[in-house]
Amino acid sequence: MMNGNIVRQGQSWIFTVPPTLIAAAAIGGPKEGKGPLGADFDYLFADNRDGQESFEQMEQKMLQIVCEMAIAKAGCVVDDMDFFLCGDLLNQITSSGFTARALSRPYFGLFAACATAIEGVILGSLLIASGAANKIMCAAGSHTCTAERQFRYPNEYGCQKPPQSQYTTTAAGAAVIGSEEGTIKITAVTTGRVVDLGVTDSFNMGGAMAPAFADTITAHLLQRGVSADYYDLILSGDLGRVGRDIALDLLYRRGIVLNEHRYVDCGCLIYGDDKSVFAGGSGCGCVASVSFGHIYRRLMSGELNRVLIAATGALLSPTSSQQKQSIPGISHAVALERI
Amino acid sequence: MVKKPKVASWYDPIIKAHGTPRPLLRNCLVAFIFGGALCAVAEYFQLLISLIPGISDKDASSIVMVIVIALAALLTGLGVFDKIAQQVGAGLAVPITGFANSITSSTLEFKSEGYVLGSGCNGFKLAGAVIFFGIGSAVVVALIELILGIV
Numbered sequence: 202m203m204n205g206n207i208v209r210q211g212q213s214w215i216f217t218v219p220p221t222l223i224a225a226a227a228i229g230g231p232k233e234g235k236g237p238l239g240a241d242f243d244y245l246f247a248d249n250r251d252g253q254e255s256f257e258q259m260e261q262k263m264l265q266i267v268c269e270m271a272i273a274k275a276g277c278v279v280d281d282m283d284f285f286l287c288g289d290l291l292n293q294i295t296s297s298g299f300t301a302r303a304l305s306r307p308y309f310g311l312f313a314a315c316a317t318a319i320e321g322v323i324l325g326s327l328l329i330a331s332g333a334a335n336k337i338m339c340a341a342g343s344h345t346c347t348a349e350r351q352f353r354y355p356n357e358y359g360c361q362k363p364p365q366s367q368y369t370t371t372a373a374g375a376a377v378i379g380s381e382e383g384t385i386k387i388t389a390v391t392t393g394r395v396v397d398l399g400v401t402d403s404f405n406m407g408g409a410m411a412p413a414f415a416d417t418i419t420a421h422l423l424q425r426g427v428s429a430d431y432y433d434l435i436l437s438g439d440l441g442r443v444g445r446d447i448a449l450d451l452l453y454r455r456g457i458v459l460n461e462h463r464y465v466d467c468g469c470l471i472y473g474d475d476k477s478v479f480a481g482g483s484g485c486g487c488v489a490s491v492s493f494g495h496i497y498r499r500l501m502s503g504e505l506n507r508v509l510i511a512a513t514g515a516l517l518s519p520t521s522s523q524q525k526q527s528i529p530g531i532s533h534a535v536a537l538e539r540i
Numbered sequence: 541m542v543k544k545p546k547v548a549s550w551y552d553p554i555i556k557a558h559g560t561p562r563p564l565l566r567n568c569l570v571a572f573i574f575g576g577a578l579c580a581v582a583e584y585f586q587l588l589i590s591l592i593p594g595i596s597d598k599d600a601s602s603i604v605m606v607i608v609i610a611l612a613a614l615l616t617g618l619g620v621f622d623k624i625a626q627q628v629g630a631g632l633a634v635p636i637t638g639f640a641n642s643i644t645s646s647t648l649e650f651k652s653e654g655y656v657l658g659s660g661c662n663g664f665k666l667a668g669a670v671i672f673f674g675i676g677s678a679v680v681v682a683l684i685e686l687i688l689g690i691v
Contacts (some may be wrong), residue, residue, distance in 0.1 A: 359633065361625060399545045408559060439602075443559055447555060449581075526545070
């Protein structure tokens with residue numbers, strides 16, 4: 202069944218001929234620029250709308266610019282991309298569809314909420330390893346003002362948010378992956394299963410997604426046959442401070458002890474100690490920009506050698522939430538290594 | 541109505557152990573003090589206005605309400621209201637300021653979809669529930685009064 206480039210172990214695929222993360226780029230808004238990772242963005246907008254007529258147009262513009270930046274950094278042109286895999290948070294993932302219209306390359310639209318960027322990397326690397334493509338562009342982005350009004354309330358509505366709520370990141374990230382040689386290799390991927398323990402509080406996404414993260418981490422370590430110490434850094438995607446604590450607890454109960462200093466969460470990293478974001482950042486753009494900005498740079502500089510990124514997504518909609526359905530969580534993981 | 545699912549029994553204590561509870565006591569106190577002060581100031585202005593010759597007590601009350609609504613709408617447009625509301629919660633939501641903010645914020649938010657289908661259709665998206673149940677309960681109260689009056 203496999204072509205010799207991949208070995209499958211349960212829900213993990215381990216590459217014997219690993220695809221390369223050729224280049225990556227990240228852009229963000231003003232609040233993200235002021236955060237501790239500000240210097241790791243390739244471009245920062247001074248304004249959340251930057252002259253666009255709507256925030257939705259701004260989100261699309263961010264995605265398009267970050268894609269063009271990643272392609273330029275990879276030394277390619279748009280037409281070199283065999284596939285464009287992209288997703289966002291908006292209804293019918295319009296920001297991605299409109300970006301695909303501009304790029305005019307074979308396109309797959311993805312949705313895994315905040316885990317979308319990593320879902321793209323997984324599918325992209327499997328496509329590369331299968332021999333179906335040579336170069337693939339993966340991207341994802343989100344905008345705080347578009348997500349706020351779609352999932353919660355109008356932006357200026359005065360609602361008192363609880364301490365475990367999270368703030369949607371205004372950012373986007375893009376990566377070019379391919380079969381050629383390079384510094385950073387995608388050595389293994391683990392596709393998440395949907396886990397739902399019945400959490401209905403849409404202000405506690407961390408609590409809803411943490412079990413999915415624990416499930417994927419357990420599967421990945423077991424199926425790849427490595428311990429958590431194998432990685433210099435394990436990164437969860439937007440569990441926030443509350444979800445991160447729950448994740449550590451859940452894994453500890455399963456006998457997996459993550460080193461406090463070598464396990465970080467994108468949602469906690471991106472804004473640092475900023476109290477105005479409550480438990481931390483969230484949104485497609487959070488994992489995308491932290492992975493393809495901050496983490497990519499640290500891998501390139503050799504500061505990190507092995508990183509496991511397990512992005513988490515909450516698969517709810519405003520309708521499902523109002524109809525009192527619980528929140529299904531998913532977590533997709535990808536191992537990036539310098540070889 | 542769908543029945544709300546329950547958190548898995550083994551997971552419930554874990555999620556509760558790590559979650560930060562809402563600071564209820566602090567929120568209640570701040571809302572009480574801020575909301576009370578807001579109403580006291582409004583009441584004071586109402587008294588002042590009613591002293592103007594030719595303005596009845598009822599008129600003075602309406603004028604103060606208009607001023608408070610206009611101020612809440614202005615602060616919403618300036619992007620300040622939601623920041624104050626995060627701190628004082630019900631202190632701003634319960635007085636008529638909350639109602640004004642819900643309409644102004646929805647109207648502003650949906651402006652990008654046009655004046656009619658955007659702002660027009662969505663302006664009362666949040667406030668609609670208040671009107672719906674407000675009129676509903678008014679009908680019930682009126683009916684009770686009518687019946688008691690007959691008896």
